[in-house]
Each structure stands twice: as C-alpha cells, then as structure tokens.
Amino acid sequence: MATKTETTVEEKLRALYDLQLIDSRVDEIRNVRGELPLEVEDLEDEVLGLKTRIDKLKSDIETVNFEITAKKNLIEEAKALIKKYSEQQKNVRNSREFNSLTKEVEFQELEIQLAEKNIKEFKAQIEQKKEVISKTKEVLTERDNHLKHKKSELDAILAETEKEESALLKKSEEFESKIEERLIKAYKRIRNNVKNGLAVVPVERGASGGSFFTIPPQVQVEIASRKKIISDEHSGRILVDPVLAEEETEKMQKLFTKLSK
Secondary structure, eight states, rough: OOOOOGGHHHHHHHHHHHHHHHHHHHHHHHHHHHHHHHHHHHHHHHHHHHHHHHHHHHHHHHHHHOOOOHHHHHHHHHHHHHHHHHHHHTTTTSSHHHHHHHHHHHHHHHHHHHHHHHHHHHHHHHHHHHHHHHHHHHHHHHHHHHHHHHHHHHHHHHHHHHHHHHHHHHHHHHHHHHOOHHHHHHHHHHHHHHTTTEEEEEEETEEETTTTOOHHHHHHHHHHHHHOOOOOOOOOEEEHHHHHHHHHHHHHHHHHHHTTT
C-alpha cells in the first residue's frame, strides 16, 4: 500500500475532491434536517403560546365571575339596607330624620343600578373572552396538527439520513487519512471561511467554480496537467480540472447511492 509521501499530486487532488463531495453531501443532509428542527421548535413555541393564552383567558373569566358574584352580593346587601331604612322611616320623629333615611335609600338604589350595569358589562366581557377562546382553540388544533405532521416528517428524515450521515462521516475520515496533514488543514480552513463549505472546486467556463473571476489560460493548462496543487487567487479555493471533477463526481455518486440504501 502506498504511503502518503508516495502519493502523486493527481491522487491528492482526486482524494481532496472526493473528500469535498463527501463533506458537501453531509452538509446537504444536515441542511435539510437543520431547517426542520427549527420549524418544529417554532411550532412548539406557537402551540405553547396558544395554550398559555387560552389558560389566561380562562383565568380572566374566573376573575370576572368572582366580580359578578361580588356585585350580586352587594345588590343583596343594598336591598337589605333599603328594607331596613324603609322600616326605620316609619318610626322617625321628624322630617330631618326621614329625609336622611330617604337619601340613604336613594344611595342604595344607585348602588344597585351601578352593580347591575357592572354585571351586564362583566357578562359581555365573558362572552367576548369565550369567543376568543373558541377561535384560539381552532387555531391551536390546526397548529397542533401541523406540529404533529412536521415532527413525523422530521422523525422520518432522521431515520432515513442518520445511517447515511454516519457512513459518510466514516468515509470522510477514511479519505482524510489519504491526504497529508498540511493539505487537510488548508482544506478545513477554506471550508470554514466560505459560506457554502466548498474548499475544492472545478474550473467552470474558464473561472473558479461559483466565481466570476476568469482564470488565465496558462493556469488552466497547469490545473489540467495535475502536476501541482493550485489555489484560486481570489477565494483561496483549491482548483481541479473539469474532467477530474466529472470522473470523481460519477464515482462518488455510486458510493452515495450505495450508502443511502
């Protein structure tokens, strides 16, 4: 078996591009899965918020019912006082006492009217809150069903991709072992510095893959010769020729198909 020092530049380039294809496949899997947990988390927060809102409204209704009971008790007390003052009016000694009791009766009658008005308003509040609870429950049912669907979707994706991801990560380590440490460090540094994680890219239409900067023809010839490792001067990405890229992509697609089964 060839050691790392005996590996040709072309073999290093192939191994690097294979490693890139494997790591990109892992990125794809994680991206698909990465969006779903966030979606599930958002839905869980929304469902919790709706449940909290319903509980708060129910608590509000209990408080309002307590207020209604208090107002009904006040009415009964006012009625008792009116009866008491009316009885006292029968035994007054002068008009001043009679007028004083009359004012007390009138005050209690006003208290009753105000309490009845309050009760009416409280009942209207309860009906309004019940309507909001009913509508919120409808939304909750819809969001809860959506959450169950998304959780099921996430579970299915996890079951489907975890095995493939694990196998790909082992392959990634396997391919890393074929490449000298200096190149692996450079590869990982570039991957961490670019948004799409592409550290090794093919030349496409005379430019670095995903870039608009043209690569001089002489440099393209050097890349195609596979005699040395060449980096794009603008992005720092390692460049491979399109023929090598196509060959390795075809080879790795077969591997991915096998691992995904």
